[in-house]
Amino acid sequence: MNFTGQDLASFIENLDRLHLAVGAAMPGARLPSFTTISKAPGQLMVEYRSDRTGLEQFVLGLFDGLITRFGATGDVQIAEHKADSIIFELQYQDGS
Numbered sequence: 190m191n192f193t194g195q196d197l198a199s200f201i202e203n204l205d206r207l208h209l210a211v212g213a214a215m216p217g218a219r220l221p222s223f224t225t226i227s228k229a230p231g232q233l234m235v236e237y238r239s240d241r242t243g244l245e246q247f248v249l250g251l252f253d254g255l256i257t258r259f260g261a262t263g264d265v266q267i268a269e270h271k272a273d274s275i276i277f278e279l280q281y282q283d284g285s
């Protein structure tokens with residue numbers, strides 16, 4: 190995980206690369222895709238795409254875990270359900 194990013198925003202921006210790297214060794218894996226659609230101090234809007242449904246609470250929990258891992262505190266919400274994607278809103282304060 191250390192190679193994927195040194196802070197929350199860059200880690201999330203590199204999530205697709207991480208999954209592609211892992212997926213290269215796993216034929217048949219169905220990988221998610223994450224796009225940062227906006228980035229402000231303490232706030233990220235991230236679009237999640239998948240060909241699976243029903244994983245949004247799982248993703249929410251993973252984002253929550255990432256906030257903790259990067260020493261921040263915060264909150265994750267589903268901002269919008271779109272036809273083929275879900276927008277997550279992360280609000281956080283750095284731990285220092």
Ligand code: HEM
Nearest residue numbers: 190208211212217218219220221239240241244248251252
């Ligand atoms: C070291 C970190 C991680 C590794 C090694 C990893 C690896 C993987 C692998 C191998 C799969 C494919 C499973 C399959 O198709 O059988 C997968 C799926 C998935 N990963 Fe990760 N992952 C990591 C971190 C994350 C994080 C931080 C998130 C979200 C914030 C995430 C979200 C997901 C989701 C939602 C899926 C299910 C596939 C889908 O949505 O269609 N992963 N991951």
